[in-house]
Structures are given as C-alpha cells and as structure tokens.
Amino acid sequence: MAITLDEVRHVAKLARLDLDEAEILSFQGKLNALIGHFADIQAIDVSNLPPTSHAVAVQNVWAEDVPQTGLPRELALKNAAVQRAGLFVVPQIIED
Amino acid sequence: MTELSALELARLIRGREASCREVASAFLHQIEARDGVIGAFLAVDAERVLTEADAAQALVDAGEGGALAGVPVAVKDNISTQGLTTTCASRILEGYVPPFDATVVARLRAAGMPVLGKANLDEFAMGASTETSAYRVTRNPWDPERSPGGSSGGSAAAVAAGLAPVSLGSDTGGSIRQPAALCGVVGFKPTYGRCSRYGLVAFGSSLDQIGPIGRSVADVAALSEVVTGHDPRDSTSLEQPPVRADLDRADLKGKRLALPRELIGDGVQPGVVQAVERAIQRLQEAGAEVETVPLPSIRLGVTTYYIIAPAEASSNLARFDGIRYGPRAEGKGHVGMVERTRGEGFGPEVKTRIMIGTYALSAGYYDAFYLRAQQVRGLMTREFNEVFERFDAVISPTSPVTAFRLGEMTDDPLAMKLLDLCTIPANMGGFPGISLNCGFSEGLPVGLQLLGPVMADERLLELAHAVEQVLPDAHIRPQTA
Numbered sequence: 365m366a367i368t369l370d371e372v373r374h375v376a377k378l379a380r381l382d383l384d385e386a387e388i389l390s391f392q393g394k395l396n397a398l399i400g401h402f403a404d405i406q407a408i409d410v411s412n413l414p415p416t417s418h419a420v421a422v423q424n425v426w427a428e429d430v431p432q433t434g435l436p437r438e439l440a441l442k443n444a445a446v447q448r449a450g451l452f453v454v455p456q457i458i459e460d
Numbered sequence: 461m462t463e464l465s466a467l468e469l470a471r472l473i474r475g476r477e478a479s480c481r482e483v484a485s486a487f488l489h490q491i492e493a494r495d496g497v498i499g500a501f502l503a504v505d506a507e508r509v510l511t512e513a514d515a516a517q518a519l520v521d522a523g524e525g526g527a528l529a530g531v532p533v534a535v536k537d538n539i540s541t542q543g544l545t546t547t548c549a550s551r552i553l554e555g556y557v558p559p560f561d562a563t564v565v566a567r568l569r570a571a572g573m574p575v576l577g578k579a580n581l582d583e584f585a586m587g588a589s590t591e592t593s594a595y596r597v598t599r600n601p602w603d604p605e606r607s608p609g610g611s612s613g614g615s616a617a618a619v620a621a622g623l624a625p626v627s628l629g630s631d632t633g634g635s636i637r638q639p640a641a642l643c644g645v646v647g648f649k650p651t652y653g654r655c656s657r658y659g660l661v662a663f664g665s666s667l668d669q670i671g672p673i674g675r676s677v678a679d680v681a682a683l684s685e686v687v688t689g690h691d692p693r694d695s696t697s698l699e700q701p702p703v704r705a706d707l708d709r710a711d712l713k714g715k716r717l718a719l720p721r722e723l724i725g726d727g728v729q730p731g732v733v734q735a736v737e738r739a740i741q742r743l744q745e746a747g748a749e750v751e752t753v754p755l756p757s758i759r760l761g762v763t764t765y766y767i768i769a770p771a772e773a774s775s776n777l778a779r780f781d782g783i784r785y786g787p788r789a790e791g792k793g794h795v796g797m798v799e800r801t802r803g804e805g806f807g808p809e810v811k812t813r814i815m816i817g818t819y820a821l822s823a824g825y826y827d828a829f830y831l832r833a834q835q836v837r838g839l840m841t842r843e844f845n846e847v848f849e850r851f852d853a854v855i856s857p858t859s860p861v862t863a864f865r866l867g868e869m870t871d872d873p874l875a876m877k878l879l880d881l882c883t884i885p886a887n888m889g890g891f892p893g894i895s896l897n898c899g900f901s902e903g904l905p906v907g908l909q910l911l912g913p914v915m916a917d918e919r920l921l922e923l924a925h926a927v928e929q930v931l932p933d934a935h936i937r938p939q940t941a
Contacts, residue, residue, distance in 0.1 A: 367819075379774060379818040380781070380795070381811060382803030391815050398766065398816060402829065405763050405836050415834035416841060418666045418696060419652045419890025420914055425695040439559040445788035452783050455794045 367395050461486040463937070466531045466625040466679040473520055473530035480520065480530035484513035484574050487532050491577065491623050499598045500608075500618035502537045503545045504577035512574035525572030527682050533568055534618045534627035537578035538585055539670065540659035541565050544575065548661050549593035550583045552786045552805025562659020563694065564628060564670050564687040571686045576624050580614030583807045584777065585635055585663045587611050588879045589869055592809040597866060600643060601938040602904055606863040609642035611635040615673050616643040620938060626674040626683050630660055632667045633765050634858075634883025637895035640673050641858035641907020644897040644936070646680045646928075647673045648921070651914050652890030653698035655684075656691030662776040664769040665696075667887040676935065677896060677925040681705045684921065703917040710926035713747035716851045717910075720755040723856040723882050731901025732857045739898035739908050739931055740855065746930045750855065753847060757840040761884040762877055764840065767820050767833035773810075774817025780805065841889040848913035853923055856882050858895035858907030882909055892917045894924045899933045 372392045376383045383391065437450055446453040461483065464472070472478040488506050495501050509532065519525035535541060538548045540558035542565075547553045561569070568575060582592040590598040590613025598613045600606040601621035608617040612629025616639035619627050629636040631649040640647025649671045660670055672683035681703075689702035719740065724733055740750050782788035782801030791800035806814065820829035847854060860881055869876045886893035891911050898908035910927065912920035928934045 371819075372815075375815055375819045375822060378822060379814050380778070380798050380802055381806070381814060382791070382796075382799035383811070387811070391812070394812055395815060395819060402763055402767065405760055405767075405832055406828070408760070408832075408836055408839070410832055410835035410839075413835040413838050415831055416666075416838040416888075417834065419841065419888065420696075420698065422653065422696055422698065427692060435559055440784075442559060443556050443785035445782055445786070454783055455791075455797045457794045 367392055367399065462490050462622045464625070465676055466528055466674060467682055469531050469625055470528050480513040480517040480572070480574070481510055483530055484509050484532050484576070487576055487624060494621060495623060497599060497604060498601060498617050498621050498623065499596045500579055500614040500621065500623055501534070501577040502547060502549065502580050502595055502614070505544060508544065509574050509576055512569070516572035516574055519572040526686050528686060529572035531625055532574045532576040533683070534576050534579045534615055534624035535565060536581055536612050536615050536627070536629045538581060538630060538661040539565060539628060540661070541575055541578065544578060546578065546661070547595070548584045549581050549595055550806065550810065551594045552780045552802070554787055556785050558659070560659065563656035563691045565659065567687050573686065579612070579618055579627055582611035582613070583810050584661070584773070585611040585630055585632060586773070586809050586813050588634070588638055588876055589864070590614060590639070591866065592807055594807050599866070600863045602644060602863060605865055606904070607642070607866050609639035609859070609863065611639070612647070612673065613639045616640050616645055616647065619643070619645045619673050619675060622937070626672060626679055628670055628687065629673050630668055630670050631887065632664045632769060633880045633887050636671045636673060637883050637893055637907070637909060638859050638879065641895045641905065641909070642863040644905030644938070645673055645675055646677055646894065646896045647671065648680045648684060648894045649886060649892060650684065650688055650703060650917050651698070651892045653696050654700060654703060654917060655688045656694040656697050658691055658693040664772040665776060666772060667769060675937070677894070677921060677928045678707055680894070681707060681921045681925070684917070700915070703921070705918040705921035707922055707925040710922040710929070712743060712926045712930065715748045715853070715923060717743065717748055717750045717853050717855040718753045718847050718851040719750055719855050720758055721752050722755055722758040724752070727878065727881070728857055728860040729862065729901065732860060732862060732906050735899035735901055735906035736857050736908060742930045743927060755843055755847065757836070757843045758881065758885060760836050761840060761888060762881055764833045764836045764888065765880065765884045766816070766877060767829050768837065770813040770817030771820045771830045772817070774814045774821065777810070777814055837888045840885060844885060844889050844891065845913065852912070853920060854911040856909050858882055858909040862901050862904035862906060886911050890914050892920045894920055896924055896928055896931070897934050897936070898931050
C-alpha cells in the first residue's frame with residue numbers, strides 16, 4: 365500500500381506539523397520505505413497473542429486522596445512564550 | 461583525581477582526603493579544558509555545581525548522604541533539573557528551565573551528588589549517534605572523528621573522557637547500552653518500572669527507562685541504588701526497594717548463559733564477533749556455561765520497535781505546542797501557530813518519527829500496525845522468558861558495530877535502525893540489560909551485553925561484576941588528548 369502525497373499531507377495535518385513541499389516529498393519516500401519493512405510482521409500469525417501495553421504491567425495504582433501544594437502560578441507560567449494577568453495567552457480560537 | 465572511580469572518590473571524600481568542592485572543581489576543570497573537543501555537555505553552570513558541592517559537603521560532615529556522597533554526576537538533557545535548562549537537544553525546548561526536579565535528580569540531591577551539567581543527546585533521544593542534536597556534535601573520546609553512539613552519547617562520552625565519574629542516561633531502544641558500548645564504559649538499563657520516569661521527558665512511555673553509566677560495574681551498581689526504588693509519582697513504578705546488588709556474591713561458576721544465534725552472525729562486524737567470542741571463552745574458563753540458542757523473534761524487534769516507539773512518541777510530543785513552554789512561531793490562528801511552532805522547532809528525525817507514529821495510529825491503520833506490533837511484542841517477550849527459565853542471562857554483543865564515523869550513518873536511516881537490533885528486546889520485554897567493555901576491534905571498544913529476566917536487576921549486576929573481573933580489557937581508558 366503506497367502512500368500518496370495527499371495522505372502525507374493528511375498525516376502532517378493530524379500531527380500539526382507545518383511541512384514545506386520538499387519535506388512532504390521526502391516523507392512520502394521515507395514512509396513508503398519504512399512501511400515496506402513493516403511487511404515482516406504482517407506475516408506473523410497473531411491470532412492468539414494478546415497485545416502488550418507495558419512490559420511490566422502494574423494494575424490498580426491508587427494514590428491517597430490528600431491535598432498537596434501545586435506548582436505556584438508564577439513558576440508554571442515562567443516558561444510561556446506569551447502570558448498576561450496570570451494566564452497563558454493563545455491566538456484567538458473563536459472567530460469574531 | 462578525575463581518573464578515579466566514583467566509589468574511590470567517595471572514599472576520599474569520606475576520609476577527608478578531598479572536599480566535595482575539590483572533586484567538583486577537578487571535573488569542572490576537565491570540562492573546561494576538553495569539552496570544546498568532546499562536546500558532551502549542553503549546559504554547565506559552574507557556580508551552581510560548587511554550591512551543590514558545598515551542600516553535599518554539609519551532608520558528608522553530618523555523616524549523611526549515600527555511598528556516593530560528594531561524587532558529581534552528569535545528567536542527560538531530557539531529565540528535568542529545577543533551575544537548569546532541559547532542552548532534549550531540541551530547538552522546541554530552547555531555553556526551557558523546568559520548575560521541578562525529576563525524581564532521579566531529587567534522589568541525587570538527597571544523596572549529596574552534585575549535578576555537573578546536562579549531557580548532549582539525539583533530539584528527544586531519537587537516534588543512535590547523538591548527531592540529531594540541534595545544538596552540537598559529540599565526539600567519541602576514542603576517536604574524535606567517530607560518533608559516541610546514542611542517544612545518551614553525551615552521558616557516555618563524558619564518562620569515557622573523564623569529564624564526569626558517572627552519569628545518567630535514558631534507554632528506549634538501547635540508548636544507554638549502545639553509547640556505553642561504543643565509548644567503552646558500563647551502561648545499565650534497569651527493569652522497566654524500577655527507576656522512576658517522573659521528570660523524564662517522555663519518548664516511548666512503555667519502553668523508556670532511566671539508568672546509570674560509569675567506568676565500572678561497581679560504580680554503576682552504586683548509582684543504581686541511589687536513583688531506583690518506588691515512586692508514587694510514576695504510575696508504572698514498581699513497588700520495589702532500590703536495586704541493591706551484593707557484588708561480593710558475584711561468581712561465574714555454573715552460571716548458564718544463552719547466546720542468541722541471531723546476534724553473532726550475519727550483520728554483525730567480524731571484529732565485534734571475535735571480541736565477543738574471546739570474552740565468552742574467558743567466561744567459560746572461569747566456569748560459566750555458554751550455549752548458543754535460537755531466538756528468532758529478535759529479527760522482528762526492529763520493525764516492532766519502529767512502530768511502537770514512534771506511535772508513542774507522536775502522542776507524547778503532542779504537548780509541544782508553543783503555549784506553555786518553548787519558543788512560539790507566528791502562524792495563522794491557533795492551529796497555524798501550533799503547526800508553525802512544531803514545523804520550525806522539531807528537527808528532521810523527530811518529524812519523521814512523529815509522521816510514522818501518527819500514520820501508524822491513524823484511522824484504518826491502527827490494527828495493521830500498532831496493535832499487531834504490540835502482539836508481536838508479546839511473542840518476543842514470551843520467547844525470551846522461555847530462555848530465562850533455563851539460563852541466568854542472555855549474552856550477546858551490545859552493538860553489531862563499533863563506533864562509526866560521524867556522518868557515516870545519517871544517509872542510511874535503516875542501517876542506523878539496525879544498530880538497535882541487540883538492544884531492543886530488553887525494552888520490549890522490560891528486561892534489565894547491561895553493557896560492558898569486552899575488548900577492542902581496530903582500536904575501538906566492543907560492548908558485551910547481558911540481559912536478565914524482569915526484576916533480576918541485582919543478580920544481573922552481580923553477574924556483570926563477575927564477568928568484568930575476567931575481562932582484562934574492561935577498564936582500559938582512552939588516552940587523554
């Protein structure tokens with residue numbers, strides 16, 4: 365199943381990556397090459413194999429419900445590119 | 461002083477023959493003199509190191525701190541350090557200063573171990589040569605024209621070059637063990653869940669594990685004890701005590717070691733095979749039994765890994781959006797800003813993995829790729845567990861090749877990915893794995909890898925210590941330039 369340029373653009377959109385045309389072309393080649401190599405596991409009979417999520421699975425991890433001091437607001441905001449009035453500033457999301 | 465092992469430095473400090481400040485200064489001096497060539501560090505704050513050394517001294521004077529109190533440590537730059545930049549060697553985290561310490565870093569502080577600096581890595585730990593770092597090239601102390609391996613290339617090169625006595629790396633598909641092998645030092649990946657991942661910038665969450673790099677198994681075992689143990693802040697952390705090996709108990713007599721047929725033939729450099737075979741002969745002379753076994757699923761590991769790790773990475777790296785941290789690019793509206801920020805902030809290798817992972821998880825392909833890879837992962841784990849029922853450990857080369865020339869692999873991504881062939885199974889199954897130097901091929905170190913079953917970290921370190929004792933080349937250091 366060869367990947368088309370439109371599929372590459374769709375995947376880039378899903379991944380929220382702004383790619384130029386040269387990158388789109390290069391990713392088409394890379395993805396097709398890699399998917400060709402994925403063929404070796406397509407041949408394996410997996411019908412009786414449960415999928416592994418974590419190598420050493422831990423179940424029912426609970427934490428005591430005790431209040432704890434969180435990160436102070438000024439520290440949480442310190443690395444933001446744009447902040448105002450104690451809040452993260454983002455570009456306008458809802459159109460006028 | 462910088463030639464001494466971490467445990468020897470700790471003894472000097474406890475015996476008042478050297479102060480923590482003197483030890484830290486000696487390494488800072490080495491970094492200043494030699495890191496311009498090696499390129500192991502992305503950030504070193506000398507004043508802060510000396511302040512931390514004084515704090516360590518206060519612990520030592522009060523009779524507190526751990527077995528390595530006062531010994532400075534280099535920390536891979538994807539591990540959060542409060543007040544000290546943590547960039548993951550990516551432009552998208554340029555200037556990011558974490559407001560908190562990773563659990564392992566908090567444990568270093570509690571044990572009186574100053575953080576010397578932040579070590580270079582492949583961008584977001586994606587790579588096996590440290591060449592995908594957005595900031596600088598790290599050179600192998602054995603040959604500056606060659607790569608130190610990766611992704612923890614800075615951590616391994618720093619230790620090999622004597623710029624740090626010990627360091628911390630992270631291992632998702634071999635990123636501690638492979639650079640340790642290529643730099644001729646010891647690198648240990650604990651069982652998944654024995655070392656907290658809290659504060660480690662996530663790459664492949666079901667595979668990632670932090671671990672130590674040092675110049676001997678004893679140093680690595682001592683640092684393991686400091687950083688491992690249960691952490692309620694990491695929900696995958698096992699409710700187990702710290703890894704506490706008893707190296708005096710180490711003995712090779714009667715130990716049964718399995719050598720996978722798939723890791724000693726085609727695709728492995730002849731010089732690597734020869735060095736490993738010579739080492740195996742010495743182990744046999746010391747009383748170990750080595751048997752060649754088939755482990756056919758190893759060949760599926762690379763494919764499986766290159767689906768699972770990018771899939772998890774594409775999800776984990778969604779958090780880098782220019783809002784809470786990192787630089788922000790201008791773009792049309794909210795989505796446009798995020799797309800531009802990510803398009804400009806991530807390097808080519810990271811973008812590639814995000815694209816692969818997003819594709820593998822996208823509608824219609826999930827079952828064919830991610831789900832199937834997780835099923836094959838179960839098959840690999842089962843095959844290894846069957847071997848562990850009959851053997852104490854699996855023995856093999858750590859890397860199919862010795863240190864390669866800088867730039868040699870970057871044009872051939874699949875050749876690069878095959879470098880992880882020997883190391884990937886440990887991440888798939890969560891097994892503890894260690895690499896130590898077993899000899900040389902054309903003047904370059906060859907790593908020997910030992911893998912044990914889940915939760916056998918202590919026994920694996922003890923075995924590796926015994927192995928180290930019969931390998932005459934285990935402690936040879938590169939000539940300092």
